[in-house]
Amino acid sequence: MDRLKKKFQLKSSKLKVEVKNLRKAHGAKVVDKVNIAQIIGGMRGIKSMLWETSELDANKGITFRGYSIPEIKEILPKRSGGGKEPLPEGLFWMMLVDEIPTRSDVDWLSKEWYSRSKLPQLTLNTLASLPENTHPMTQFIIGINSMQATSVFAKRYAEGMNKNDYWDATYEDAMNLIARLPRLAAYIYRRVYHKGIHIAPDPKLDWAGNYAHMLGINDTEDFKSLMRLYLTIHADHEGGNASAHTAHLVNSTLADTYLSYGGAMASLAGPLHGLANQEVIKWIMTMTKELKTTKPTDDQVAKFINKTLKAGKVIPGYGHAVLREPDPRFTAQRVFAEDYIKDDDYVKIVWQLFRVVPPILGALGKVKNPWPNVDAHSGAILVHYGLKEYTYYTVLFGVSRALGVLANSCWSRAFGLPLERPKSVNSDWLKEQVGIKVAKKKPVKLAKRKSTAKKKAATKAKPAKRKTVAKNKTVTKKATPKKSVAKKAAPKKRVVAKKAAPKKAVAKKKATVKKAAPKKRVVAKKSAPKKRTAKKAVAKKAAPKKRVAGKKTAPKKRTAKKAVAKKRTAKKAVAKKVVAKRKPTTRKANIKRTANKRTTKKK
Numbered sequence: 254m255d256r257l258k259k260k261f262q263l264k265s266s267k268l269k270v271e272v273k274n275l276r277k278a279h280g281a282k283v284v285d286k287v288n289i290a291q292i293i294g295g296m297r298g299i300k301s302m303l304w305e306t307s308e309l310d311a312n313k314g315i316t317f318r319g320y321s322i323p324e325i326k327e328i329l330p331k332r333s334g335g336g337k338e339p340l341p342e343g344l345f346w347m348m349l350v351d352e353i354p355t356r357s358d359v360d361w362l363s364k365e366w367y368s369r370s371k372l373p374q375l376t377l378n379t380l381a382s383l384p385e386n387t388h389p390m391t392q393f394i395i396g397i398n399s400m401q402a403t404s405v406f407a408k409r410y411a412e413g414m415n416k417n418d419y420w421d422a423t424y425e426d427a428m429n430l431i432a433r434l435p436r437l438a439a440y441i442y443r444r445v446y447h448k449g450i451h452i453a454p455d456p457k458l459d460w461a462g463n464y465a466h467m468l469g470i471n472d473t474e475d476f477k478s479l480m481r482l483y484l485t486i487h488a489d490h491e492g493g494n495a496s497a498h499t500a501h502l503v504n505s506t507l508a509d510t511y512l513s514y515g516g517a518m519a520s521l522a523g524p525l526h527g528l529a530n531q532e533v534i535k536w537i538m539t540m541t542k543e544l545k546t547t548k549p550t551d552d553q554v555a556k557f558i559n560k561t562l563k564a565g566k567v568i569p570g571y572g573h574a575v576l577r578e579p580d581p582r583f584t585a586q587r588v589f590a591e592d593y594i595k596d597d598d599y600v601k602i603v604w605q606l607f608r609v610v611p612p613i614l615g616a617l618g619k620v621k622n623p624w625p626n627v628d629a630h631s632g633a634i635l636v637h638y639g640l641k642e643y644t645y646y647t648v649l650f651g652v653s654r655a656l657g658v659l660a661n662s663c664w665s666r667a668f669g670l671p672l673e674r675p676k677s678v679n680s681d682w683l684k685e686q687v688g689i690k691v692a693k694k695k696p697v698k699l700a701k702r703k704s705t706a707k708k709k710a711a712t713k714a715k716p717a718k719r720k721t722v723a724k725n726k727t728v729t730k731k732a733t734p735k736k737s738v739a740k741k742a743a744p745k746k747r748v749v750a751k752k753a754a755p756k757k758a759v760a761k762k763k764a765t766v767k768k769a770a771p772k773k774r775v776v777a778k779k780s781a782p783k784k785r786t787a788k789k790a791v792a793k794k795a796a797p798k799k800r801v802a803g804k805k806t807a808p809k810k811r812t813a814k815k816a817v818a819k820k821r822t823a824k825k826a827v828a829k830k831v832v833a834k835r836k837p838t839t840r841k842a843n844i845k846r847t848a849n850k851r852t853t854k855k856k
């Protein structure tokens with residue numbers, strides 16, 4: 254077991270017990286309330302998810318294991334031999350095991366990830382089948398999902414893994430996927446924008462440095478430093494943001510890391526979430542193009558902002574679902590830009606927007622947070638270093654987000670968290686909560702369906718009765734026909750006539766007296782064939798016309814019935830007598846014969 258995994262096992266097995274006991278002892282303790290605005294308004298602020306790796310405060314911004322961005326820049330190990338920016342390896346270590354790693358720890362992790370970083374051939378083949386102009390985020394998601402075939406969790410689950418080992422398999426998947434992401438992302442970048450000329454990774458480089466190297470646009474140490482910072486600050490934003498929450502939800506179904514992270518990336522690809530980073534620079538570029546200057550005045554910028562708002566669009570890079578102050582991730586990038594590239598025109602526009610946008614958004618009166626978020630700054634810096642293809646930007650974000658989300662997925666597995674399943678309500682329910690009357694739907698009558706069910710039940714019951722009868726031997730099969738005859742024989746003359754006539758017809762045609770009993774038994778046993786036999790007999794007797802009509806099944810039956818009815822009317826009296834006199838006698842005889850036959854057979 255590797256050193257990080259061992260540490261995680263020790264920590265998580267202890268905390269798992271504590272969390273379990275907490276639930277047992279204090280499960281009923283109320284820690285939050287939910288109002289209607291939250292239900293309609295995207296569940297803002299509802300405390301409902303266990304997330305270990307980071308926490309977001311509306312005013313202070315993100316903290317990773319309790320440390321703010323300026324603090325982690327201080328405490329996390331840097332690249333050996335220089336560089337001011339923290340290594341993302343250190344942040345992953347810290348998020349996973351809640352300890353500040355040593356330089357030796359992060360060096361080990363860099364090597365470990367390098368050793369796991371090779372992309373499966375299947376992934377390369379899959380990507381090769383996609384048109385090059387497929388959006389990079391779509392390619393990224395497909396690439397991640399294609400690797401699902403290598404999931405340790407999925408394989409071990411299929412083999413019957415013990416649930417206490419879920420965390421172990423998830424850890425392996427998380428480590429493999431994180432290790433491969435820079436290679437996958439760089440591969441997509443080179444495929445789409447550089448004619449598929451790829452750059453091999455450098456085993457001496459760290460995770461983020463190697464990513465910068467494989468992008469192949471700027472091999473300076475500054476760009477590598479930027480990537481180290483970028484991949485650190487985008488790593489996690491507690492559990493409720495759309496991408497993290499998606500991963501958490503999918504993960505809770507015991508779908509493996511590749512599936513859950515693929516889902517997370519689909520969320521990130523939305524313009525209100527991660528795609529905003531491409532939208533910001535696109536918007537800035539549109540503005541400079543329209544104003545025909547990269548050094549616009551504040552007034553020109555304000556006019557462009559208002560034009561955007563008038564067109565019913567948002568100002569990308571501004572506002573936040575939780576934050577109510579400028580995003581510390583924006584500030585961290587600003588500090589980087591001040592240190593490295595303060596004379597860049599686009600960077601200056603970003604700072605100008607920071608001045609001009611908030612008062613305009615604030616004046617709208619509805620925007621809860623008029624301040625810049627993380628996406629407001631990143632594009633300008635990336636363009637400076639030569640990464641101008643903004644449709645690629647969200648992929649960078651995605652590579653980073655894996656660190657927090659996958660570290661947390663290990664925790665979810667270690668805790669044995671159940672399937673996520675909140676309760677939904679509809680607008681009628683909400684209205685009822687505040688006393689608004691809601692028209693009730695008329696209940697649908699299900700009577701017909703019930704009777705069908707009853708009929709089915711009755712049909713099923715009959716054969717059962719027969720079996721019982723046969724076994725018991727005390728009551729003969731004739732019990733059922735007897736009853737029906739009895740029913741039909743008495744007052745319901747028409748019913749009797751229907752069934753009686755054919756019986757007679759059969760009897761007449763086929764030597765009624767000689768083998769009356771057995772024939773009647775057959776007729777009595779199966780009522781449907783009995784009718785058919787009777788009708789056929791009648792049809793034969795009927796006029797030639799009827800026989801021609803007989804070719805067409807339905808009319809033949811009707812015609813035949815009419816004929817029978819006529820004959821019945823004529824022979825009613827006789828029929829009554831026959832039924833009344835002969836049947837009981839015949840059946841009694843039959844009962845005896847049948848019983849005797851069976852007894853003989855059984856013997």
Ligand SMILES: CC(C)(COP(=O)(O)OP(=O)(O)OC[C@H]1O[C@@H](n2cnc3c(N)ncnc32)[C@H](O)[C@@H]1OP(=O)(O)O)[C@@H](O)C(=O)NCCC(=O)NCCS
Pocket residue numbers: 524525526527529566567568569570571572573574575614619620621622626627628
């Ligand atoms: C991030 C964001 C989705 C948060 O949404 P939210 O929590 O609903 O934000 P609010 O509660 O402040 O929204 C209230 C109103 O202000 C509007 N608003 C919020 N941010 C805005 C912005 N940057 N520009 C214009 N209008 C904005 C909302 O669209 C909403 O308008 P509506 O009532 O007419 O629908 C939103 O601020 C936004 O769209 N920002 C731009 C996209 C972006 O930068 N996304 C990246 C986020 S990290």
